[in-house]
Amino acid sequence: MPESVTPAIRVAHAHKRYGAHAVVQDVSFALTPGETLVLLGPSGCGKTTLLKMLNRLVEPDAGTIDINGRDVQTQRPEELRRGIGYVIQQVGLLPHYTVAENIAVVPRLLGQAGAAVQERTTALLTRLHLPPERYAGQYPHQLSGGQQQRVGLARALAADPPIVLLDEPFGALDPITRAGIRREFRELEELRRKTVVLVTHDVTEAFELADRILLLNAGQVQQLGTPRELLFRPANNFVRGFFAAERLALQLRTLTLADLQPFLAAPDPAATTLSPATTVQEALENLTRTGSAQARYSFDLAELMAAFGRALQQEEAAWKP
Numbered sequence: 001m002p003e004s005v006t007p008a009i010r011v012a013h014a015h016k017r018y019g020a021h022a023v024v025q026d027v028s029f030a031l032t033p034g035e036t037l038v039l040l041g042p043s044g045c046g047k048t049t050l051l052k053m054l055n056r057l058v059e060p061d062a063g064t065i066d067i068n069g070r071d072v073q074t075q076r077p078e079e080l081r082r083g084i085g086y087v088i089q090q091v092g093l094l095p096h097y098t099v100a101e102n103i104a105v106v107p108r109l110l111g112q113a114g115a116a117v118q119e120r121t122t123a124l125l126t127r128l129h130l131p132p133e134r135y136a137g138q139y140p141h142q143l144s145g146g147q148q149q150r151v152g153l154a155r156a157l158a159a160d161p162p163i164v165l166l167d168e169p170f171g172a173l174d175p176i177t178r179a180g181i182r183r184e185f186r187e188l189e190e191l192r193r194k195t196v197v198l199v200t201h202d203v204t205e206a207f208e209l210a211d212r213i214l215l216l217n218a219g220q221v222q223q224l225g226t227p228r229e230l231l232f233r234p235a236n237n238f239v240r241g242f243f244a245a246e247r248l249a250l251q252l253r254t255l256t257l258a259d260l261q262p263f264l265a266a267p268d269p270a271a272t273t274l275s276p277a278t279t280v281q282e283a284l285e286n287l288t289r290t291g292s293a294q295a296r297y298s299f300d301l302a303e304l305m306a307a308f309g310r311a312l313q314q315e316e317a318a319w320k321p
């Protein structure tokens with residue numbers, strides 16, 4: 001991060017213990033505005049505790065936390081929280097409020113005008129694929145789990161906070177709904193501009209959403225880096241082991257056509273082209289798609305996989321110590 005940029009979030013030497021149990025041990029990181037950090041690690045490693053330190057739902061025993069350059073200890077917790085969106089797994093919608101009323105809670109607390117709040121609610125619902133004419137007046141119990149999670153996200157975004165904290169936001173969903181919502185989430189322009197800290201223990205989710213991953217074990221940072229760094233340049237055996245079971249799937253999601261380009265034949269101008277940023281996984285999905293969406297590409301499945309193998313060898317050779 002350039003020194004002139006004030007980190008959106010800076011955590012320095014944070015510690016937390018409950019009795020004899022050291023839950024967070026000497027954790028430090030700094031995020032540039034707009035960055036998405038995923039807190040990843042096994043159950044009980046301290047992810048939620050660390051996340052809650054950022055909005056003062058948990059107070060650290062030692063260390064400092066600055067949000068936009070200001071120590072959180074100098075700010076009243078309620079005021080701090082109004083500037084930070086927060087989504088939890090259980091969603092926590094108010095059961096007697098409609099969808100629109102739930103989304104409007106924080107903007108109303110901030111004294112925003114009714115018409116502006118309504119406009120924002122309508123826009124957010126539309127963007128999250130919940131047509132407002134159908135859903136604005138419904139109550140939480142009338143919605144599916146995935147719809148409730150989208151309302152939870154809309155609520156966290158309603159006051160347009162520059163920082164959003166998400167604790168297992170897709171945790172309660174089945175894998176298919178989860179993958180779909182994750183895609184929507186990634187494509188949400190709204191979130192691209194924001195600094196996001198997201199807790200998950202789902203490795204695929206972490207790789208899909210993170211700019212950087214903070215991998216924790218027993219309260220200690222094992223590695224902080226891009227998904228590519230954690231995968232190809234693990235800092236220790238814990239990091240290596242944590243990704244071992246899903247290594248191939250993660251490699252397919254991490255390498256892109258740009259990485260494979262030296263090993264693929266020159267593109268056929270008559271064929272459908274895929275962007276260089278397309279992951280190998282996405283390219284595979286395109287190639288194996290059947291039916292009306294079938295298109296002709298410059299390479300076939302065998303050529304793609306051969307190029308993937310060679311790119312992988314190159315990547316691993318480049319990062320050998």
Ligand SMILES: Nc1ncnc2c1ncn2[C@@H]1O[C@H](COP(=O)(O)OP(=O)(O)OP(=O)(O)O)[C@@H](O)[C@H]1O
Nearest residue numbers: 018023041042043044045046047048049050199201
């Ligand atoms: N208020 C508390 N009092 C005592 N122990 C706590 C408290 N909150 C958390 N812990 C303990 O601290 C450890 C870390 O909890 P935390 O919820 O941060 O983990 P996590 O990584 O988010 O786990 P999971 O993925 O299972 O949600 C756990 O062993 C938990 O039992």
